[in-house]
Structures are given as structure tokens and as C-alpha cells.
Amino acid sequence: MRCPHCQHEDARVLDTRMPEPQTVKRRRQCSSCGFRFSTMERPVREEISVLKRSGRMEEFDRQKISASVQCALKKGNRRLEEVEALVEEILQNLFAEKPKCLSSQKIGEEVLRSLRRFDRLAYARYLSVHRTFADLKEFQRQIGESHGDTF
Numbered sequence: 001m002r003c004p005h006c007q008h009e010d011a012r013v014l015d016t017r018m019p020e021p022q023t024v025k026r027r028r029q030c031s032s033c034g035f036r037f038s039t040m041e042r043p044v045r046e047e048i049s050v051l052k053r054s055g056r057m058e059e060f061d062r063q064k065i066s067a068s069v070q071c072a073l074k075k076g077n078r079r080l081e082e083v084e085a086l087v088e089e090i091l092q093n094l095f096a097e098k099p100k101c102l103s104s105q106k107i108g109e110e111v112l113r114s115l116r117r118f119d120r121l122a123y124a125r126y127l128s129v130h131r132t133f134a135d136l137k138e139f140q141r142q143i144g145e146s147h148g149d150t151f
């Protein structure tokens, strides 16, 4: 790891932490100038593209899923770690088959599936924000729920 201060190529690791289950944070010190800095390591997933409803493709963004889940939960009384664990579960399901491309619809369905078990109110909220009525019927058919008994 190159020192961001003097560009020297050797920086000693002082300390290693895991602030999240899949993130490693290292505190480093340049062996030449003594400059201290931190590096973060986490699995890279942005090689996956997302196909939007509009037909546009965009880079996969974990942050967007996290934001929409938090929005559905309205930050209520959930702890951040609890929300992050839910997002991780959603991602693991989405990436289980190592897809190169995901549709935004598939992502939405996975979010719904997890929210449904986690918090019925947030599930309903997410549905109302992200889905049209036609989608709603289709989704309920898929998960074997007749429409009408959801809310």
C-alpha cells in the first residue's frame, strides 16, 4: 500500500478491525515519513449491472438498496446493525447465483421478500412506493398470496 503522503511503497499495519461483518479496516503507518492513514477492504460487487424499468443500465449500488430499506422502515426503532444485517441478507440472496446483470424488478422482489418477514408495515410501505398496481397483483400471485389479505 502506497503512502498517500510521500508515495513510499511500504506502509506497516498498526491495527486491524472489522467495523462490519464484511469490512476490514486497517490503520497503517508509512515506514518512510511516518504518515498514518486507514484503508478499508470490502468485497467488490459493482461489476454487476442493473437493468432499469426504463431499459437503461446502471452500476449496482448497495447504497440504494440500503437507503430504500431504511426509508421503508422509517428508521423507526430499528438499530442500524439490524438494518444492515437485513440488507446483507438481501444482497446474499441476490448474488447467490453470481449474476452478471440484475433487473430492478428482481431486486425489488428480493427486498420485499426479506422485508415481509422482517416488518410487515415496512413491507407494505415499500410496496406502495416501488410498485404499480399491476406489479402488486403479479407479485402476490408469485408468492401465492391472493390479493386482499395483505393489508
Ligand SMILES: [Zn+2]
Residues within 6 Å of the ligand: 003, 004, 005, 006, 007, 008, 030, 031, 032, 033, 034, 035
Ligand atoms: Zn510516507
